[in-house]
Amino acid sequence: xxxxxxxxEQPDERVPKRVIGTPAxxxxxxxxxxxxxxxxxxxxxxxxxxxxxxxxxxxxxxxFTITFLAAIAFIISYVYFQVGSPEATGTSNLALxxxxxxxxxxxxxGIVIWVRQIMPKYSLIQERHTMASDEADRDxxxxxxxxxxxxxxxxxxxxxRRTLLLAxxxxxxxxxxxxxxxxxxxxxxxxxxxxxxxxxxxxxxxxGKPLRLVVEGTGQPIRAADxxxxxxxxxVVPEGYQHDLNALAKATLILIKFRPEEIKSGTRLNxxxxxxxxxxxICTHVGCPAALYEQNTHHILCxxxxxxxxxxxxxxxxxxxxxxxxxxxxxxxxxxxxxIAQGDFEVPVGPSYWxxxxxxxxxxxxxxxx
Amino acid sequence: MSExxxxxxxxxxxxxxxxxxxxxANFLKRNLRKIFPDHWSFLLGEIALYSFVILLLTGTFxxxxxxxxxxxxxxxxxxxxxxxxxxxxxYASSLEISFDVRGGLLMRQMHHWAALLFVAGMTVHMxxxxxxxxxxxxxxxxxxxxxxxxxxxxxxxLTGYSLPDDLLSGAGLRITEGVAISxxxxxxxxTFFLFGGEYPGEDVISRFYSLHILLIPGIxxxxxxxxxVLMWVQKHTQMPGxxxxxQNVVGAPFYPAFMAKAGAYFLFTLGVISGxxxxxxxxxxxxxxxxxxxxxxAGSQPDWYMGFLEGSLRxxxxxxxxxxxxxxxxxxxxSVIIPALVPMGIIMTGLALYPFLERWVTGDNREHHIADxxxxxPHRTSIGIAAMTFYGVLWLLxxxxxxxxNFHVSLNHTTYAGRVLVFVGPALAYLITYRICLGLQxxxxxxxxxxxxxxxxxxxxxGEFIEVHTPPSEDxxxxxxxxxxxxxxxxxxxxxxxxxxxxxxxLGKLRGRMSRAYGGEKIxxxxxxxxxxxxxxxxxxxxxxxxxxITH
Numbered sequence: 001x002x003x004x005x006x007x008x009e010q011p012d013e014r015v016p017k018r019v020i021g022t023p024a025x026x027x028x029x030x031x032x033x034x035x036x037x038x039x040x041x042x043x044x045x046x047x048x049x050x051x052x053x054x055x056x057x058x059x060x061x062x063x064f065t066i067t068f069l070a071a072i073a074f075i076i077s078y079v080y081f082q083v084g085s086p087e088a089t090g091t092s093n094l095a096l097x098x099x100x101x102x103x104x105x106x107x108x109x110g111i112v113i114w115v116r117q118i119m120p121k122y123s124l125i126q127e128r129h130t131m132a133s134d135e136a137d138r139d140x141x142x143x144x145x146x147x148x149x150x151x152x153x154x155x156x157x158x159x160x161r162r163t164l165l166l167a168x169x170x171x172x173x174x175x176x177x178x179x180x181x182x183x184x185x186x187x188x189x190x191x192x193x194x195x196x197x198x199x200x201x202x203x204x205x206x207x208g209k210p211l212r213l214v215v216e217g218t219g220q221p222i223r224a225a226d227x228x229x230x231x232x233x234x235x236v237v238p239e240g241y242q243h244d245l246n247a248l249a250k251a252t253l254i255l256i257k258f259r260p261e262e263i264k265s266g267t268r269l270n271x272x273x274x275x276x277x278x279x280x281x282i283c284t285h286v287g288c289p290a291a292l293y294e295q296n297t298h299h300i301l302c303x304x305x306x307x308x309x310x311x312x313x314x315x316x317x318x319x320x321x322x323x324x325x326x327x328x329x330x331x332x333x334x335x336x337x338x339x340i341a342q343g344d345f346e347v348p349v350g351p352s353y354w355x356x357x358x359x360x361x362x363x364x365x366x367x368x369x370x
Numbered sequence: 371m372s373e374x375x376x377x378x379x380x381x382x383x384x385x386x387x388x389x390x391x392x393x394x395a396n397f398l399k400r401n402l403r404k405i406f407p408d409h410w411s412f413l414l415g416e417i418a419l420y421s422f423v424i425l426l427l428t429g430t431f432x433x434x435x436x437x438x439x440x441x442x443x444x445x446x447x448x449x450x451x452x453x454x455x456x457x458x459x460x461y462a463s464s465l466e467i468s469f470d471v472r473g474g475l476l477m478r479q480m481h482h483w484a485a486l487l488f489v490a491g492m493t494v495h496m497x498x499x500x501x502x503x504x505x506x507x508x509x510x511x512x513x514x515x516x517x518x519x520x521x522x523x524x525x526x527x528l529t530g531y532s533l534p535d536d537l538l539s540g541a542g543l544r545i546t547e548g549v550a551i552s553x554x555x556x557x558x559x560x561t562f563f564l565f566g567g568e569y570p571g572e573d574v575i576s577r578f579y580s581l582h583i584l585l586i587p588g589i590x591x592x593x594x595x596x597x598x599v600l601m602w603v604q605k606h607t608q609m610p611g612x613x614x615x616x617q618n619v620v621g622a623p624f625y626p627a628f629m630a631k632a633g634a635y636f637l638f639t640l641g642v643i644s645g646x647x648x649x650x651x652x653x654x655x656x657x658x659x660x661x662x663x664x665x666x667x668a669g670s671q672p673d674w675y676m677g678f679l680e681g682s683l684r685x686x687x688x689x690x691x692x693x694x695x696x697x698x699x700x701x702x703x704x705s706v707i708i709p710a711l712v713p714m715g716i717i718m719t720g721l722a723l724y725p726f727l728e729r730w731v732t733g734d735n736r737e738h739h740i741a742d743x744x745x746x747x748p749h750r751t752s753i754g755i756a757a758m759t760f761y762g763v764l765w766l767l768x769x770x771x772x773x774x775x776n777f778h779v780s781l782n783h784t785t786y787a788g789r790v791l792v793f794v795g796p797a798l799a800y801l802i803t804y805r806i807c808l809g810l811q812x813x814x815x816x817x818x819x820x821x822x823x824x825x826x827x828x829x830x831x832x833g834e835f836i837e838v839h840t841p842p843s844e845d846x847x848x849x850x851x852x853x854x855x856x857x858x859x860x861x862x863x864x865x866x867x868x869x870x871x872x873x874x875x876x877l878g879k880l881r882g883r884m885s886r887a888y889g890g891e892k893i894x895x896x897x898x899x900x901x902x903x904x905x906x907x908x909x910x911x912x913x914x915x916x917x918x919x920i921t922h
Contacts, residue, residue: 083472084448086656093475097648100476101641108637115630122622125613126405128605128739131508182563184573192558193698195568216664237664243442243456249544249569249663281664286548286683286706287569288541289666303668304545305684306771306781319782321683321705323690351548352690352703353557362696 044124048117056117063110070103193355199251200238201329202344212239213255213278213331213339221338222255224273231295232257235281238341250349252281252289253329254300255339256311262298266314271330273339278329279315280349283307285322287351300326323352324360406628407608407621409741411498413635418491420639421484422594428481429583435471437463438533438579440572449656457535457660460575464534464655479647485530487643489523489675496520496721500754502741504607506734510725512600517722519593522586527673529582535575538653540661541670543574545683552706570663607741610852612845616739669771678761681768682709685788713764717757731884734857745814746853748807749888755803756796763792811893814850817842818895851895858889 048056077095082088133141149155187195201211212221216235219242227234234255241247258275267277279300283290288304298312307320315326327349330342347359377385389395406412439459445452447462448469467474496516499505505513532543547569551557566573605619614620622628646652658667672680686709693700728750729735744751766773767788774781821839828836841847861882863869873882 078472081472083470083474086449086469089469089475092472093479094648096473097476097644101645101648104637104641104644108634108641111630111634111637115627115634119627119630122627123613123620124403124405124623126605126619128617128619130737131604179563182566184566184571185562185568189559189562192562196558235664245570245661245663246568252664286545286552287663288544288548289664291666292668303666303670303771304541305680306785307688317688320785321686321688321709323688323703323705351551351706352701353551354554354701355558355698356692356701357694357698358692358696358701361692365696 044122046121046123048120053118056113060110060114060118063106063113067103067106067110070099070106074099074103193353196250196350196353196356197348197359199344199349200241200244200247201251201341205240209334210340210342211241212334213237213253213341214239214242216242216252223337224276224333224339225337227255227257227276227339230257230259230262230275233293233295235289235291236278249287250280250282253278254281254290254293254311254326256293256298258298258312262312264310264313266310266316266325267312268314268328268330271328271342273332276331276339277311278331278339278341279309279311279326280329280345281326282350283322284317284324284326284349285320285351290326401602402625403623404602404605405619405621405623407606407614407619409609411502412606414491414498415495416491416632416635417639418488418495419594419598420636421488421491421643422590423636424484424640424643425481425488426587426591428477428484429587431477432467432474432481433583435463435467435474436460436533436579438576440535440570440575452656452659455660458575460533460535461655461660464536468656476644476647479650479652480643482652483643483646483650485527486674487639489520489527492516492520492523493675497754497758500721500724501744501751502607502609503738503747503750504741505725506738507725507729508604508737509600509607512597512604513725514722515593515597515600517718519590519597520721521718522590522593524675526582526586526590527675529578529586531673531676532578533575533582534653534655535661536655537658537661537665537667538655538670540570540663541666542672542676543570543661544663545680549706549710552703552710554702554707570661605739607739610740610743610849612848614740614848614852616737619739669775671769671772674765677768678713678764679710679768681764681766681770681788682713684770685709685764685767685785685792687789713760717761720757728888731859731881731888732857733859733885736857740852743849743853745807745810747856748804748811748892749856751807752800752803756800759795759799760792763788763795767792808892811853814853815893815895818847818850853895855891856889859885861886 074096077092077099081092081095083092154161183189183192185195204210213236214221216237219239221239222234222236236253236255237248238251241251255276255278258277260275263269263272263275263277271277281289281291283302283304285302285305285307288302290300290302290307290309292301292303293299293311294301298310299318300309300311300315301307302320302322305321307322308318309315309322309326310318314328317323317325327345327347329345331339332342334340346363348356376382385394437459441459442456443459443462445455445457445462445465447453447465449465452465464478467478469475499513499516528542528546532539532546547561547565550564551561553560561569564574564577565571566577608614608619608621611620622631659665671677683706686705689704689708691700691702691704693702742750744754767784770784770788771781773779774784821841824838824840826838828838830836842850859873859882860870861873868874869879869882872878
């Protein structure tokens, strides 16, 4: 190496301090490298420069003081800001939350500065040992186990062993048996799926009349002559069940008024009244209410998973994960001109289940014979 | 300022009392200065731990007012728009916490934010452990505990989300019911038992409540404790670096440095959650109204960790099978069963089995305490990124209505795209990640065997210009040299062409092939051309003989 090369070449300073993707050199997590090596009496423990530490102490003290003040501000806010209206709650939330946040962050920042600037930097080494125990210890345990097993007589006394296992088996079933009454209706399990086949539309009022369709929310019965703007849509529930969530979970309807020429072959015409069609609102995918309706395309859309049904064509599926059309409810009008249900849905509404079977095909067969 | 010469009386007295009864000094002697290695990625799991603590604290506060009852009452609180509306006691008491309890809204929002952060913390922590291979022997048990924790956290989130009984939480509950009832054979039984009869019934809130505040958190607490104890006993892994070996731990002692840092980190987590709860509204239940199965708000979205299930439900084509035709049995709603069970099954089972599959493929039965850099096990990293892509596509498609609305694309097209991407995305991610890993290994190789560009241009006597390279700093080189080849089974055939024992059957052959692909050294660190050509360079550039510089 020649002297003049040394003059142009200063590789040490020009080496990048750090390559991306590698840790910072040294223990920079604990502060900068300006420390005194003089005080170092334990290897791996580098004490901080006392001057810097004193400076850091002041910052830490400031942080802790902020916490002190913010915590007091929290208590004052709690007493001062009352709740009781959305605006007051908002103010209270802001005052309590910001004072709490400042108090906690003040403490957190203070401690971090304390650790990084006042505590020593550590690079201590501890030995690891393999997790497995010594061979000798294992032998002792194995021996002890065998001796204990023999002493207990579990091995020798066959009858004891077998009856114990026999005893344990039904005992294990006890917790499961106890869960049987989780179903509060106490009906036989085989009837569960039969419940799912019916809705309250199949029942009558106290006077023995079929149920009227009423508007969800207001509970108003619907006079067919008044529901006369084509493209109109209503969310409809059964009369007398407006607040029965179990009934609503199956019986809620979506009622749509069509021009007669818009209705296609999928819709059962004798189940409509003057262009008014009623479909179950409960999506056949997983049961969300299919609440969105697009007037131009006659599409009913379920907002949960975007199953899309063609309302003009028997609510058949045209997009999305639902596999079956929304069941249509047979409707007509009573003597006073109000919309009523002719009877229950012909097929189960809502999501599919194991015992459902191809109810649509069954209904078609029945209809064909009639 | 004076230093302590002995333990102060106020501490020595109680310590003596305890030690005479518990003998704690023996334990503390060994553990007070336990060493914890330092790396930013080791802090991710702590976010989850501290969020859990915050969940327990804020959750306890909420239980003091919340009434887990579905009894219908007329609302009589201070939120005017809902005055007189019939609603469940659960919803009414959630509104009371929000509007009529001082600090109640703050605690409710902190609880929700902490829940989101809890699952997020667990997820990123799990990814860190996966990509650095920190699940390897002896830590497989802790890994499985972690997978259980993640699964339970999802269940805990689901049950908690349903409690306020507002319209949005009811939509989630309805989907839960729709999924449960779709299960073959047992579906109707499960839903009738869960809801106490037909959906929604009057029991599910109180049942979810006991699951949410007692059963699941109890198991979580036990598992978190076991997770910590195992970590403590097995000692933390460390990143490769100077002086770090498989037989030691290098870092800061528990007392005082790590303890203080951990405390500060808890406070940071708490501060961030409290700040979020102050300034960022979450789940404004009063806007949704009480639950009724007849209504829904458009644009309903679950909490983020349920998004991938939501997305898979949305992606699925409308498949349904009736095994026995019109008979009252045999309906398989595949458009519900498959998306609800398969992605979750693939991800959770895959996670739980990965350490064992990897060990089967590599035949590696050694203990590992040095974390891998992700690039150094390219197949594992690619599998991980492919799984993340699979999850990510499902997650993104869980919000496809929002994507369609905000970016003005057809909703149907987002679904069609998702159906393709969920298969193509992971495959592409695998290939790209694999190439990136090898590229990064090559860059390491270049740095180790070839040095770092110094920025110094030198002119050689015959006129050629070269850039002087200098060796990387010791720390960086040690970090890179921590790489070791991915272990491989002895797959080579012997001289007569017979594969080794255990690799002869179809399964054995597959194992051998997988081992050959997965294991081995793809880019050896010291094979860079820097070394090969060193002599040549030295011969050409006489100045290259500087002992600190390797020239090119």
